[in-house]
Amino acid sequence: MRTICAAPLRFVVMAVLVSAALAASPPVASAQGFGGGMRMAWVKPDSEVDVDSVRFIGGQIRLLSSRWGLEVAMDRKSEEFPLLNQKVTETPIQTSLLLRLGSGKLTPILLGGPGWYRRKVQLIDGPDDASLVSTEFGWHAGVGLEVFAGRHFGIHGDYRYTFLDFNGDDDEDEDEGFIGRLLPGHRGSMWTFGASVYF
Secondary structure: OOOOOHHHHHHHHHHHHHHHHHHHOOOOOOOOEEEEEEEEEEEEEOOOOOOOOEEEEEEEEEEEOOOEEEEEEEEEEEEEEHHHOEEEEEEEEEEEEEEEOOOOOEEEEEEEEEEEEEEEEEEOOOOOOOEEEEEEEEEEEEEEEEEEOOOOEEEEEEEEEEOOEOOOOOOOOHHHHHHHHHOOEOOEEEEEEEEEEEO
């Protein structure tokens, strides 16, 4: 049975980790300013069934300072199902606050923020206005790495949990252990790999 203090304890553990990262991070001497580029993302739901990752193609814009950054990224995937006469288009948009933990050409990054996940289902053969559009909101957090090839070009990749749940469920798995109860739940995970040009 889950205790009442588990959720606040999660916030304490996360606050301690972020504070330690802030204290340990030196100023960054690599790229700063505004940038943009392309990326690929692989999304996998947190499911009991073994399913393959789904690939998205998209891009991002970034605003970097010596220690902090802001990223807005949009990905897209479209797939047709002729037997169902359906075309499904998914367009996730994520806004991430970036905490840069290193200096030089190799920079570790902590990231997190909100995301909006749009899904449109329309008929392949049928009226254009016969479509169903839904949008979900969810938080994400992760860790990444950026490699700078000069002051104006960076290659970056990260791993992030999506649809984080900080409240937990009443039917939580009893066998997940003490550490498992401290970590937030999630509905999926995402790998991204991209490149940005900075001005």
